[in-house]
Amino acid sequence: MTEIANLTDFREILTGMPGPDAKALAGAKDRNSQLTKPPGALGQLEDLAIWYAGWRGNARPVLTAPQVIIFAGNHGVTAQGVSAFPAEVTAQMVANFTHGGAAINQLAKANGAKLDVHALELDRPTADFSQGPAMDEAELVAALNTGWAAVDGDADLLVVGEMGIGNTTSAAAICLALFGGEAADWTGRGTGVDDAGLALKTGVVEMALAANPDREPLQVLRCLGGRELAAMAGAIMRARVLRIPVLLDGFICTAAAAVLEKAQSGALDHTVAGHVSAEGAHGILLERLGKQPLLSLGMRLGEGSGGTMAIGVLKSAVGCHSGMSTFAEAGVATG
Amino acid sequence: MTEIANLTDFREILTGMPGPDAKALAGAKDRNSQLTKPPGALGQLEDLAIWYAGWRGNARPVLTAPQVIIFAGNHGVTAQGVSAFPAEVTAQMVANFTHGGAAINQLAKANGAKLDVHALELDRPTADFSQGPAMDEAELVAALNTGWAAVDGDADLLVVGEMGIGNTTSAAAICLALFGGEAADWTGRGTGVDDAGLALKTGVVEMALAANPDREPLQVLRCLGGRELAAMAGAIMRARVLRIPVLLDGFICTAAAAVLEKAQSGALDHTVAGHVSAEGAHGILLERLGKQPLLSLGMRLGEGSGGTMAIGVLKSAVGCHSGMSTFAEAGVATG
Numbered sequence: 001m002t003e004i005a006n007l008t009d010f011r012e013i014l015t016g017m018p019g020p021d022a023k024a025l026a027g028a029k030d031r032n033s034q035l036t037k038p039p040g041a042l043g044q045l046e047d048l049a050i051w052y053a054g055w056r057g058n059a060r061p062v063l064t065a066p067q068v069i070i071f072a073g074n075h076g077v078t079a080q081g082v083s084a085f086p087a088e089v090t091a092q093m094v095a096n097f098t099h100g101g102a103a104i105n106q107l108a109k110a111n112g113a114k115l116d117v118h119a120l121e122l123d124r125p126t127a128d129f130s131q132g133p134a135m136d137e138a139e140l141v142a143a144l145n146t147g148w149a150a151v152d153g154d155a156d157l158l159v160v161g162e163m164g165i166g167n168t169t170s171a172a173a174i175c176l177a178l179f180g181g182e183a184a185d186w187t188g189r190g191t192g193v194d195d196a197g198l199a200l201k202t203g204v205v206e207m208a209l210a211a212n213p214d215r216e217p218l219q220v221l222r223c224l225g226g227r228e229l230a231a232m233a234g235a236i237m238r239a240r241v242l243r244i245p246v247l248l249d250g251f252i253c254t255a256a257a258a259v260l261e262k263a264q265s266g267a268l269d270h271t272v273a274g275h276v277s278a279e280g281a282h283g284i285l286l287e288r289l290g291k292q293p294l295l296s297l298g299m300r301l302g303e304g305s306g307g308t309m310a311i312g313v314l315k316s317a318v319g320c321h322s323g324m325s326t327f328a329e330a331g332v333a334t335g
Numbered sequence: 336m337t338e339i340a341n342l343t344d345f346r347e348i349l350t351g352m353p354g355p356d357a358k359a360l361a362g363a364k365d366r367n368s369q370l371t372k373p374p375g376a377l378g379q380l381e382d383l384a385i386w387y388a389g390w391r392g393n394a395r396p397v398l399t400a401p402q403v404i405i406f407a408g409n410h411g412v413t414a415q416g417v418s419a420f421p422a423e424v425t426a427q428m429v430a431n432f433t434h435g436g437a438a439i440n441q442l443a444k445a446n447g448a449k450l451d452v453h454a455l456e457l458d459r460p461t462a463d464f465s466q467g468p469a470m471d472e473a474e475l476v477a478a479l480n481t482g483w484a485a486v487d488g489d490a491d492l493l494v495v496g497e498m499g500i501g502n503t504t505s506a507a508a509i510c511l512a513l514f515g516g517e518a519a520d521w522t523g524r525g526t527g528v529d530d531a532g533l534a535l536k537t538g539v540v541e542m543a544l545a546a547n548p549d550r551e552p553l554q555v556l557r558c559l560g561g562r563e564l565a566a567m568a569g570a571i572m573r574a575r576v577l578r579i580p581v582l583l584d585g586f587i588c589t590a591a592a593a594v595l596e597k598a599q600s601g602a603l604d605h606t607v608a609g610h611v612s613a614e615g616a617h618g619i620l621l622e623r624l625g626k627q628p629l630l631s632l633g634m635r636l637g638e639g640s641g642g643t644m645a646i647g648v649l650k651s652a653v654g655c656h657s658g659m660s661t662f663a664e665a666g667v668a669t670g
Contacts, residue, residue, distance in 0.1 A: 316647070
């Protein structure tokens with residue numbers, strides 16, 4: 001299966017997803033209980049390693065080939081003045097990624113990950129969703145396919161991130177459509193709008209919801225998303241099919257992921273929240289999804305930066321799980 | 336200066352500590368403001384990199400040679416039944432470190448750090464401090480010197496950790512002596528004592544305070560410490576003299592460090608809390624010291640494990656700071 005033909009196909013994939021390997025899960029739990037440490041002393045690292053083992057189908061897995069993918073897209077809604085940066089910055093930052101000068105380049109290097117960048121039709125922004133749907137179905141499916149095709153089959157961990165001036169507005173609109181509440185619950189300062197900018201952004205989100213009444217999750221993604229959000233959703237689903245665990249990044253990545261969970265409960269079971277960002281709505285969104293973040297470092301950059309930081313945590317967890325001696329092997333008394 | 340002759344010498348070192356390099360600090364702040372990201376978007380990573388630059392005396396530093404040192408010691412107070420594990424486990428775990436089978440071996444590897452282990456007279460436990468002083472002055476000075484001498488001069492980051500059955504009792508007693516409150520405020524389950532064990536441990540800490548009335552910080556370390564705690568304090572001070580930044584580990588490491596801060600305000604300015612452990616008193620202790628932890632992963636293992644996890648975070652921070660392009664270099668609009 002190399003391409004998603006249409007939304008019906010994508011829905012079928014969502015309803016037929018594989019689960020974790022029960023035998024590997026049980027084996028990993030058993031191994032964890034024998035390692036030379038007091039029970040539970042590695043805290044979240046223990047649960048992480050067991051989760052990873054289940055998805056990899058190996059009670060003693062290794063983690064050597066993490067892939068980070070950044071998807072970039074442009075948004076017609078920037079015409080409303082919702083961002084502190086001009087839309088040209090999307091393409092400028094893609095060039096910065098390509099030349100190795102952005103934060104994510106350094107973070108991928110520091111955490112031993114491969115970095116890929118996919119720019120999605122930057123010269124053809126999505127339609128302004130404050131006036132009507134951002135994309136038609138063909139555009140949505142094309143973006144899903146970009147994500148679907150971007151995942152390396154031999155990766156053993158995936159982080160998806162994004163670049164797209166205006167995309168916190170898209171994420172806020174998606175969250176409001178999926179979870180309800182008030183527009184102000186989901187809007188924040190993004191790259192740094194002031195009070196007036198935040199009020200304007202909140203109003204634009206309200207307009208977007210009024211202009212796009214369909215609340216079916218994949219239609220929400222089509223109407224209020226951007227290409228980079230749809231691509232992230234496509235990549236997360238491809239990872240599921242390939243049993244590649246995923247570390248979620250910040251607010252925009254998690255909003256794209258939330259579409260999948262709302263469309264099919266359990267669709268995010270192969271994902272862990274890499275961090276909680278300083279964009280306030282991200283913490284609320286993670287709570288709604290029942291996801292506890294690994295890191296909380298006040299980051300709010302996007303680019304997959306928070307998810308990539310968490311690769312180091314997961315490598316440490318898997319390294320302990322698979323590398324440590326058991327009490328019997330080490331001749332240590334069990335207390 | 337290769338050895339501390341006596342406590343008077345050590346006090347002199349404490350009062351004559353170097354500070355960060357003001358020019359490097361200013362240069363690092365200026366550089367941070369020009370990097371291709373919205374202002375503040377890297378959150379705590381930005382402050383961390385600037386802090387590191389100041390101590391290294393380089394506005395654009397690298398971090399390539401982190402050293403992790405574990406000090407191990409045995410405690411006479413284990414005769415009171417304060418631990419869930421027998422005292423023999425200290426030596427057994429030192430053997431496990433040497434053979435590469437412990438959590439810290441995997442964590443040092445995953446985070447690219449050199450690991451050294453120093454066992455301090457394991458066959459000669461400190462005296463039971465519930466009855467009187469744990470060490471005499473010569474023993475304290477010898478342990479401080481072990482730490483002092485263990486730091487690599489060419490390390491560019493230090494993590495100190497410990498192994499010592501019974502040493503959460505020592506750390507609790509030190510905190511009670513330094514900060515006051517009730518014994519129960521500072522005692523926890525350590526490696527896993529039950530309710531009765533915790534009550535016994537709390538009573539032992541009360542006995543220890545009564546048996547050791549001196550509240551001068553270095554005397555508190557002598558009377559209530561263990562050799563591995565004193566060695567950690569010696570290493571943290573040596574790092575300060577060498578301008579090597581330090582990531583603190585959990586409750587026991589931080590208790591040893593707190594002795595220095597209480598003896599001389601500012602003694603821990605070259606340190607950052609690597610994590611907050613699940614041993615409840617650690618969070619309280621960090622608050623008293625004004626330290627915000629980088630990680631909170633529910634770990635409570637010791638061995639330098641939490642501090643070593645944080646090496647990855649600091650490497651990422653320094654990598655972004657020194658590796659990213661500026662807006663001018665990358666041709667990105669500043670908004």
